[in-house]
Amino acid sequence: MVYPILLNDTSSGYSRQHLEVILQLPPERKISQVGQPNGAIPSGAIPDGTIPSEAIPDGTISDEGTLLHVSQWVEDDVTQVAAQLQNSLKILRTPTNRIKTQAQQLYGWIIRPFEQDLDVASDRNQSPIQTLVFVLDGPLRNLPMAVLHNGEQYLVERYAIAITPGLQLLDSQPLQRQSLNILLGGAENAPSFSAVGLGALNNVGRELNGISTTVPTSQTLMDQTFLKTNIQQNLETTPYNVVHLATHGNFSSDPEQTFILDWQQPISAQEMDRMLNVSDPQRAIEHPIELLVLSACETASGDSRAALGLAGIAIRAGARSTLATLWQVNDASTTEFMVRFYQELTNPNTTKADALRKVQLSFLNDNHRTRHHRPNRWAPFTLVGSWL
Incomplete structure (x- = not known):
């Protein structure tokens, strides 16, 4: 360390x-x-x-x-x-x-x-x-x-x-690949995007389809079904160990400036806490969220403590680790990155940090036609919390 x-x-x-x-x-x-x-x-x-x-x-x-x-x-x-x-x-x-x-x-x-x-x-x-x-x-x-x-x-x-946000880490247990169960959620052109002046994410459908093909046990909430209540209901009824949300969002050290967007409206930091925490404390201990992935979100501009806000979301949700981007990345590039990440993650001998590294290296060594090799495309993906 x-x-x-x-x-x-x-x-x-x-x-x-x-x-x-x-x-x-x-x-x-x-x-x-x-x-x-x-x-x-x-x-x-x-x-x-x-x-x-x-x-x-x-x-x-x-x-x-x-x-x-x-x-x-x-x-x-x-x-x-x-x-x-x-x-x-x-x-x-x-x-x-x-x-x-x-x-x-x-x-x-x-x-x-x-x-x-x-x-x-x-x-x-x-x-x-x-x-x-x-x-x-x-x-x-x-x-x-x-x-x-x-x-x-x-x-x-x-x-x-x-x-990691500090010396005291969350429980670092390896992700159980044989029981990988993912809740996927996202939207391409939600009314909530245009309401706050944000553009469409035209490749979200391709991203979620690519991940669900790699991990067939996934459940997908797309566009109109991508709602806070549906996410919460799914987490209450099924022990998902990975939650992947492909939507606009902003992370700040100020909880008031931290949010993600579902199909209809912003979900605040406090609402995310309630949404990701199941009501049964015993099940939360036995079946925690091993990995929270926030695709297409970014940290607040000019906030040197914004990454702590991101870590705080994971800690309060009981998630052992979070994968997110430090700034917004090209939509098509993010989709390709995320699909490759889950392809690596299904390998039982690969840790979450290793899976991230392998995809970053595949981008770095990609041909120059795609521009994937540029640091702008592979560097912002950051793993916070347990690396196993």
Whole structure:
């Protein structure tokens, strides 16, 4: 697990950025010397008590594993570089070389000090470290870690990647592929879309049909049947372990600005909580939602904590993980991505994070005619919560 923490220091009379990065390795990993260690972790570095405020010496071994720590003053503005990279990723016409240059700066600060400990140079299939789980702070929260670049390859080319909102994870049990049961819902041109000035999603039907072909046990609520009451009723009567909603939506750290659209109207954050939570608490424990997929939704523009709003939806719904996009992606591209994702997910030896990685790599290596290879098309898909 990787915890980059960004701090601002004005004690010298001008603002400097101090980046603390903590790496937690499994207990069996050997400790090597980490570059530029510099003492204790500042109290309150991560809000809400997600890490202890006392000093963590470099190389400390705990029951949870090995903690390695690097502290560095950053000459360039991390916030500015993160914002520039995010803006570059959202614009399809941005030259890929510019994206790689910006992504290399962040890689140098966050990953490069730990390359030896993370087996970066080793064969992925021969390394015990195949997945990186990030706890992200400040301007890094809405940035896809998959796009970080070491000058030769993207981070996703070496690791599967997931995000968690804090050190205390939801119960991380593997998804049971043999009992995969999906509730699919979505709309192409709902009245609720035009009511708030949003366009049609012309490929939603193809997306849901493609997924239901891959997983025949799926149930589909499409267009006029895609209503909050129907979703809630289906969840009450059938123990679905995956819920996939293909519709417009917005996720913010402010619950009042968080919503998705059914056929008729917006569904607020509070209404989503009620809709996704079944009334029988025992069944919710025995048959939780393993994966909540929010296709075609996006995080709120300018809200550095928007991804936390997305994570909050999953946690309150009892969903072990959520797959969503950090910004809106081309409709046809999203459809292709989601269909491929479920094709990978049906493999019993593939984790959710691995399934996501494999589809991102298939896009990255796609021919240039489709434009799937551009980071704008594959980077925004983010897994929050359990990666198993």
